[in-house]
Amino acid sequence: MSKPSIPKGTRDFGPEEVIKRNYIFDTIRSVFTKYAYQPIETPTMENLSTLTGKYGEEGDKLLFKVLNNGDFLSKANAEALAEKNSAKLVSSISKRGLRYDLTVPFARFVVMHQNDISFPFKRYQIQRVWRADRPQKGRYQEFYQCDVDVVGSNSLMYEAELTQIYDEVFAALKIPVEIKLNNRKILAGIADVAGISDQFVDMTVAIDKLDKVGMDGVKNELSKREIPAAAIAKIEEILQTTALADLKAKLSASEVGIKGVEELEQVFDYLSSSDLSNEVQFDVTLARGLNYYTGCIFEVKAKNVQMGSIGGGGRYDDLTGIFGLKNVSGVGVSFGAERIYDVMEELQLFPATAADSLKLLFIAFDAEAHAYAFRCLGKVRQAGITADLYPEPTKLKKQMKYANDRRAPYVVLIGGNEMESGLLTFKNMESGEQTSVDLESIIAQLS
RNA sequence: GUGGGUAUAGCUCAGUUGGUUAGAGCGCUGGAUUGUGGUUCCAGAGGUCGCCGGUUCAAAUCCGGUUAUUCACCCCA
Numbered sequence: 001m002s003k004p005s006i007p008k009g010t011r012d013f014g015p016e017e018v019i020k021r022n023y024i025f026d027t028i029r030s031v032f033t034k035y036a037y038q039p040i041e042t043p044t045m046e047n048l049s050t051l052t053g054k055y056g057e058e059g060d061k062l063l064f065k066v067l068n069n070g071d072f073l074s075k076a077n078a079e080a081l082a083e084k085n086s087a088k089l090v091s092s093i094s095k096r097g098l099r100y101d102l103t104v105p106f107a108r109f110v111v112m113h114q115n116d117i118s119f120p121f122k123r124y125q126i127q128r129v130w131r132a133d134r135p136q137k138g139r140y141q142e143f144y145q146c147d148v149d150v151v152g153s154n155s156l157m158y159e160a161e162l163t164q165i166y167d168e169v170f171a172a173l174k175i176p177v178e179i180k181l182n183n184r185k186i187l188a189g190i191a192d193v194a195g196i197s198d199q200f201v202d203m204t205v206a207i208d209k210l211d212k213v214g215m216d217g218v219k220n221e222l223s224k225r226e227i228p229a230a231a232i233a234k235i236e237e238i239l240q241t242t243a244l245a246d247l248k249a250k251l252s253a254s255e256v257g258i259k260g261v262e263e264l265e266q267v268f269d270y271l272s273s274s275d276l277s278n279e280v281q282f283d284v285t286l287a288r289g290l291n292y293y294t295g296c297i298f299e300v301k302a303k304n305v306q307m308g309s310i311g312g313g314g315r316y317d318d319l320t321g322i323f324g325l326k327n328v329s330g331v332g333v334s335f336g337a338e339r340i341y342d343v344m345e346e347l348q349l350f351p352a353t354a355a356d357s358l359k360l361l362f363i364a365f366d367a368e369a370h371a372y373a374f375r376c377l378g379k380v381r382q383a384g385i386t387a388d389l390y391p392e393p394t395k396l397k398k399q400m401k402y403a404n405d406r407r408a409p410y411v412v413l414i415g416g417n418e419m420e421s422g423l424l425t426f427k428n429m430e431s432g433e434q435t436s437v438d439l440e441s442i443i444a445q446l447s
Numbered sequence: 448g449u450g451g452g453u454a455u456a457g458c459u460c461a462g463u464u465g466g467u468u469a470g471a472g473c474g475c476u477g478g479a480u481u482g483u484g485g486u487u488c489c490a491g492a493g494g495u496c497g498c499c500g501g502u503u504c505a506a507a508u509c510c511g512g513u514u515a516u517u518c519a520c521c522c523c524a
Contacts, residue, residue, distance in 0.1 A: 003457095005515085005516095008515085008516075056522095058448095058521085058522060058523090059522090059523095061448080062522085062523090101524090129524090131523080131524090133522075133523075134448085135516095135517080136517080136518060136519070136520095137517090137518070137519090138524085139523075139524075140524095143524070144524095145524070308523095308524080309524080310524090311524090312524080334524075335524095336524045337524090338524070339524070363482095363483085365482065395481085396481095396482060396483050396484085397480085397483070397484075398484095399483085399484085400483050400484035400485090401484055401485085402484085403484065404484040404485050405484090405485095411483085411484085413482075413483075415482065417482090425482085425483090427483080427484090429484070429485080430485095432483095432484090432485090434483085
């Protein structure tokens with residue numbers, strides 16, 4: 001007999017974990033709702049054509065494809081099959097794939113329902129996504145994303161609003177964080193000033209690693225990507241800048257760079273009067289790998305913990321363009337629920353929840369008492385108390401052990417004496433004390 | 448896609464230069480206690496040593512392959 005298992009990169013969640021995870025999702029959801037974002041859900045599967053080509057060449061490889069139903073092989077591309085060319089074969093045997101993120105399905109959703117949507121459209125979405133990546137610590141093939149986006153407005157008010165959302169969620173979860181802001185236009189300005197506009201992407205990929213490899217590592221990466229030494233020196237100089245005002249002077253030669261600085265200034269202006277619990281700061285070294293971002297970019301890091309970012313996002317000017325709807329700007333951020341969970345576990349921030357899973361367990365000595373206990377159980381539940389009855393009047397030891405394992409704080413024991421007198425044996429599992437009281441006073445005590 | 452680690456009881460893991468009947472802790476079952484759990488004591492059940500092959504008188508142990516899993520890199524949340 002082989003042991004059962006689950007696919008690589010997937011996980012089971014026990015009751016305790018689900019309760020904790022729901023605590024995170026509920027907190028996030030309640031903040032989203034307060035800021036007037038609306039929930040949507042999209043299918044687990046999308047048409048493969050919706051997904052392919054949206055995440056780069058690398059991303060296409062990481063898409064989970066769903067095999068067509070029926071006799072899919074008879075319809076397969078014979079040539080590709082003979083060549084054993086998987087990439088070429090895929091389109092003829094798979095027309096669907098699993099969701100890779102929530103942003104692309106959202107763009108598809110907006111385009112499909114554009115006539116039913118009032119813009120600006122503010123939506124949030126908390127669903128699972130799948131990636132056929134090699135799993136490693138904190139990275140899975142199946143995981144949740146919590147996205148909140150607004151499309152159909154260029155207003156920088158939303159950058160400020162999303163910053164407030166980040167601040168409020170992490171304050172509610174009691175995780176001290178650092179919220180970092182930057183603007184892709186500033187990065188474009190840097191490339192401009194350094195004279196390497198055509199190597200902009202290479203530059204951002206290198207800068208993005210600053211946290212991990214340090215300034216020397218970035219310089220190394222830059223020269224490996226064939227960026228001239230003079231440009232590297234210029235980039236290094238600008239990356240030392242911490243104040244937005246200083247940066248403006250250094251980027252004066254670049255129109256787009258100035259624009260980026262001004263945008264950020266306006267965002268900070270919006271935020272100036274708001275009461276934030278966490279540090280929000282400009283960080284010129286923040287780059288973010290994703291290339292569809294065109295304006296402000298966000299990243300959140302937990303303080304006092306060794307952990308990558310637990311949230312990120314940015315503005316994208318033409319998200320829906322690939323699906324045929326031009327000139328719709330969007331801005332959104334994402335919460336890394338799995339990492340937030342790990343951080344909260346490490347900092348022991350989860351509230352005690354075990355008690356509500358079972359408050360009172362009835363234990364019966366014989367069949368007659370069991371029927372009696374079942375009637376009591378109904379009354380207790382009617383009073384809104386989370387209660388249960390052990391399913392058979394078996395040995396006390398076994399029933400008590402179950403109460404203990406479930407961490408029930410109270411137990412009611414019912415046998416002949418109790419049925420005769422109407423006074424039930426009510427036991428406090430923590431102190432071990434027990435008293436003889438009627439059902440009504442038990443209900444009164446636990447309500 | 449690239450590179451490394453690991454695989455022994457339900458779980459976490461020991462297991463000597465290759466040598467009788469492969470161990471521990473936890474968990475499980477029973478008992479001490481026929482109306483009392485969490486503590487304690489006693490007893491018991493539970494293993495194709497991932498799989499296939501090779502070396503050897505002899506393999507959990509050495510070698511090759513294979514599968515699973517895990518960590519790191521690329522990339523990403």
